[in-house]
Amino acid sequence: MTRPTPAVHDRVLSLPSTDLPAYVYDLDALGAHAAAVRDALPERVELYYAAKANPEPEILTALRPYVDGFEVSSGGELAHVAKAVAGHPLAFGGPGKTPEEITAALERGVERFHVESEHELRVLAESARRVAPARRVAVLPRVNLPVADGSLAGSSLAMGGRPTPFGMDPAQAAPVIRQLAGGTFPHLELLGVHAHLASGLQAAEQIAVAESVVSWATGLGVRLGEVNVGGGMHVDYGDPGRRFDWAAYGAGLARITERHPRLTLRIEPGRALTAYCGWYATEVLDVKLSHGEEFAVVRGGTHHLRTPATKGHDQPFSVLPVDAWPHSWPRPAAQGVAGVAPDRERGRITLAGQLCTPKDVLARRVPAGGLRAGDRVVFALAGAYAWNISHHDFLMHPKPGFHFLRSTA
Ligand SMILES: Cc1ncc(COP(=O)(O)O)c(C=O)c1O
Structure with missing residues (x-):
């Protein structure tokens, strides 16, 4: 499942921008998954x-x-x-x-x-x-x-x-x-x-x-x-x-x-027990067009979630749209680059982090048409080999928040 659980979804939308990025774990989902593994x-x-x-x-x-x-x-x-x-x-x-x-x-x-x-x-x-x-x-x-x-x-x-x-x-x-x-x-x-x-x-x-x-x-x-x-x-x-x-x-x-x-x-097992219970939530800081390709720069990056860089995949994600825009100038938004990019690239965008390296990519040329600065992006499958394998101190950005959600707490 790429979409966050309801508890994670609500927590991500309730956080102020300054509390992002954040790792949000659903411990009820983890318990249910581990119980099913045990039963099998x-x-x-x-x-x-x-x-x-x-x-x-x-x-x-x-x-x-x-x-x-x-x-x-x-x-x-x-x-x-x-x-x-x-x-x-x-x-x-x-x-x-x-x-x-x-x-x-x-x-x-x-x-x-x-x-x-x-x-x-x-x-x-x-x-x-x-x-x-x-x-x-x-x-x-x-x-x-x-x-x-x-x-x-x-x-x-x-x-x-x-x-x-x-x-x-x-x-x-x-x-x-x-x-x-x-x-x-x-x-x-x-x-x-x-x-x-x-x-x-x-x-x-x-x-x-x-x-x-x-x-x-x-x-x-x-x-x-x-x-x-x-x-x-x-x-x-x-x-x-x-x-x-x-x-x-x-x-x-x-x-x-x-x-x-x-x-x-x-x-x-490690990964198959905990990967599904964790999400890395962030927001889009900026959207830009560069030589025919669109990029969204998000708060955080691979120094918090190194998994896609180490394993060479696109980290699956969902977009939680945020309609409010606090500035007087136009909101940066993905245009689908009609007339610029080849057809197969239209509506695709690369989600990059804040590091000064072209390797800081969480998902490359993925479909996310219309993504805007200020929207929230929630990366799934971030519960294993994620924060703890990442190079946290490179560029000295703030550490993410950590939220462990449990309905019975
Ligand atoms: C000895 C040993 N056992 C278990 C694991 C867990 O592997 P996985 O997280 O892929 O299930 C590892 C991972 O490197 C390992 O080295």
Whole structure:
């Protein structure tokens, strides 16, 4: 859905211009979506939220009733998430964990570690001996598996199935897993195997990945409690109404768990859980014609919402017209550039931000005929990898406001 929910719509129109841009989150919509995702998953499939997608404390708190835990990928995320949702299980993953981060995680009693290399495993074993000698620390080696031809074809961001710095090559992972199972590391316990191979996969591709990972892991002939098949469920920025098919995915995972009655599967989506609950709202400051193309300059830009620049898409949006115009001079408005632009470009406009770079574009040559200075523009799918991946301080513009809407608050 590109259009803001009624609560978001009303909040955006109620804000004075000086309070824009703003991130507006609908926590009721988030809760309903997370509940539907949870319901689509069969028994013995656990749901963790990858906090890197959006770690705002209000988002974590809203998700808490629906998720079994949170995946964190740095010491910073670990400290932040442990505070925001105290007592909820955490999995510590991510490449390049420092010895200090590992020690801090052990001191906090983190439930499980996704281990990225043999060296990291040894650092963890050594720290566990010192910090937590009385318990056995649960580990899941992360493996970078080759997958069936075509399974990652639709991926927007492949982190496995090819040479990458993530996880272990299967040839290295297999002996490490066997050593863990054989008790080589007395302070560590092999809980299972972890794999996050790509982002942006459809349900059928995700099922194929899960099948590959489970069949590799169970084929090792060691006892495993869990296989974590990662996140990476598709979010369609070009067609926001088209959602990842959680029902089909859940059915595919159910077929796997039926074949492996003692195995728990775990997934750790980020984007597909929170993208839909956030909107970045702003207003048009100016509209101009440049060499036959029309541009609207909005308050804010990619320093707040870097997603379209990083992923190379047009961020979907809706226009909320504002009729008031406080000035005595004519209002800048898109003309559709009849007679100037080629026909196919008529009525199209590029939405740019306030940065001094031509890369500061939120949506390029998109249909928004008649857009005027003072109109409000609300960008959808801004609830994941949006504010927290953006370069906030470039040009020192003010930070956006943050609004977390909840009807029961
Ligand atoms: C290890 C790991 N798990 C889960 C995720 C979440 O992926 P997504 O937000 O695409 O679902 C990521 C994203 O980079 C990741 O690296």
